[in-house]
Amino acid sequence: MGKKQAGKLKHAVYILAAAGMLFYAFAGVDLADLDGAGGLFWFLWLVFAGVIIAANANILLMSEEKREDLARVKRAKIAQREKTIMNFVDRRAKSEVRRVRGR
Numbered sequence: 001m002g003k004k005q006a007g008k009l010k011h012a013v014y015i016l017a018a019a020g021m022l023f024y025a026f027a028g029v030d031l032a033d034l035d036g037a038g039g040l041f042w043f044l045w046l047v048f049a050g051v052i053i054a055a056n057a058n059i060l061l062m063s064e065e066k067r068e069d070l071a072r073v074k075r076a077k078i079a080q081r082e083k084t085i086m087n088f089v090d091r092r093a094k095s096e097v098r099r100v101r102g103r
Contacts, residue, residue: 008060011056011059011060012056012060014052014056015052015053015056015057015060017052018049018050018052018053018056019049019053021045021048021049021052022046022049025042025045025046025049029042
């Protein structure tokens with residue numbers, strides 16, 4: 001099994017697990033008893049499972065070109081953060097040197 005197939009299988013398993021969460025939630029809820037904290041918990045459980053399903057379905061349906069574009073953007077953001085951190089550290093070191101020297 002190739003790396004791409006293993007990655008797709010992983011996301012398919014996540015979708016199945018989230019679907020299992022939904023079935024578990026629907027089987028365990030008493031629709032007449034959805035007021036208060038129990039109803040809020042049930043609603044949040046459904047929203048969480050829906051987000052998991054949507055995110056993993058998006059990854060499964062995304063084209064390879066789009067995936068490469070997102071990876072390139074992610075690498076650019078990481079490089080920008082590293083540059084920002086290095087500039088901050090350099091400025092901080094220079095100000096500390098000035099403070100120690102008494103300037």
